[in-house]
Amino acid sequence: MELFLIEGSEHARDLELSLARLETEDAADVLSDMQLHAHTIKGAASMVGFMNTSHVARFLERVLIELSEKKLALDDETREFLNEATRIVHKFIRNITVGELNEAIILKDIAGKYDRIISKMETQNA
Numbered sequence: 001m002e003l004f005l006i007e008g009s010e011h012a013r014d015l016e017l018s019l020a021r022l023e024t025e026d027a028a029d030v031l032s033d034m035q036l037h038a039h040t041i042k043g044a045a046s047m048v049g050f051m052n053t054s055h056v057a058r059f060l061e062r063v064l065i066e067l068s069e070k071k072l073a074l075d076d077e078t079r080e081f082l083n084e085a086t087r088i089v090h091k092f093i094r095n096i097t098v099g100e101l102n103e104a105i106i107l108k109d110i111a112g113k114y115d116r117i118i119s120k121m122e123t124q125n126a
Contacts, residue, residue, distance in 0.1 A: 004048045005097050011037040012090035015060075019086055027067075027074060034082075035064040041089060052107045053092040059114040060085040072121050081113050 018034045042057035063081060066072040088110055095101070 001048050004044045004050075005093070008041055008044055008053075008093045009090075009097065011041050012086075012093050015041075015086045016090060019083060022074075022079075022082075031064050031068045035061055035068065038064060038089075041093075045093075050092070050096055052104065053089060053096070055107060056085055056088050056092065056110055059110060060089065063114065063117060066118075066121055071125060072117065078117060081110075081117055084113070085110055 015034055015037045018030050018037070021030045021033075038057045038061040042054050042061055045051070045053035045057060060082070063072065063078065063085070067074055067078065072078055088106055091106075
């Protein structure tokens with residue numbers, strides 16, 4: 001648990017820093033870095049039982065994979081999703097650190113946005 005809180009916080013911080021790098025660096029490299037951070041958070045959160053955090057990290061990882069594989073465009077809607085999902089992951093880990101519960105309503109909201117992005121991609125690629 002302690003290791004998750006330390007490393008999870010670092011990965012969440014690195015996700016946020018990577019978002020800023022998207023504006024100035026090669027998107028493929030940044031997306032790859034972000035995917036690694038999201039994947040690590042997803043697995044670690046799941047292992048210690050923080051399923052809301054794991055779910056949001058899974059949504060983030062999937063969108064990053066689809067962006068890397070050029071199945072999704074890095075448009076305004078996708079950028080907004082990346083920003084919001086990254087903020088939520090960081091917030092969830094910070095909440096766990098201070099002993100607060102993560103609200104399921106936040107998970108439901110980001111899950112809806114994730115579903116819209118993925119279904120739009122599936123429709124375009126059908």
